[in-house]
Amino acid sequence: MTLAQLIFLAAAAVTLVAAIMVVTSPRLIHAGLWLILSLAGIAVLFILLDNGFLAVVQVAIYIDAIAILIIIAVMLTRAVMSDADRQINRMGLAAAFASLILLAGLLAMVLQVPAASPAPLVEAEVNLDALGRALVDVDGFILPFEVASVMLVAALVGAILVAMAPARGD
Numbered sequence: 001m002t003l004a005q006l007i008f009l010a011a012a013a014v015t016l017v018a019a020i021m022v023v024t025s026p027r028l029i030h031a032g033l034w035l036i037l038s039l040a041g042i043a044v045l046f047i048l049l050d051n052g053f054l055a056v057v058q059v060a061i062y063i064d065a066i067a068i069l070i071i072i073a074v075m076l077t078r079a080v081m082s083d084a085d086r087q088i089n090r091m092g093l094a095a096a097f098a099s100l101i102l103l104a105g106l107l108a109m110v111l112q113v114p115a116a117s118p119a120p121l122v123e124a125e126v127n128l129d130a131l132g133r134a135l136v137d138v139d140g141f142i143l144p145f146e147v148a149s150v151m152l153v154a155a156l157v158g159a160i161l162v163a164m165a166p167a168r169g170d
Contacts, residue, residue: 008048015041032071039063053128069152076163 018038025031039062046055134140 004048008045011041011044011048015045029071029075032067035070036063036067039067065152069156072156072159076159 015038018034018041021034022031022038025034039058043055043058043063046052046058135145136142
């Protein structure tokens, strides 16, 4: 087994365990921290795929921006201060069953796709140049890019409104 395979297995295991801990963690702040670890594992997988650009984007956008925004929003809601409630409820069994059905459907769909030869490698600078132009081109991805930024601002404003103490009527 090569070093790259060992790193892949370790990164995949860390990512999987962290993803499971995100949904089973009793405290929201811990779930946010596990999310950061899970996203970091995905960045390592991008590095193993020789795609440094997507690894940097993963770190810069998801880990730095969205994970920190999630942690700030969680802290602002004061849900961190309350006692931890049970994370398992009566719908847990139904959710596990629905997850298994989804997994079976996805596996059936993936197994129907014939194996394809890898795409020929193109010059990396050409792809990055085209991506950069598409992000700021009016006919490209500027509208989804701006919608995502507006949604992030709206989430932050919503977190501040939720965190504000209610006004007492005298």
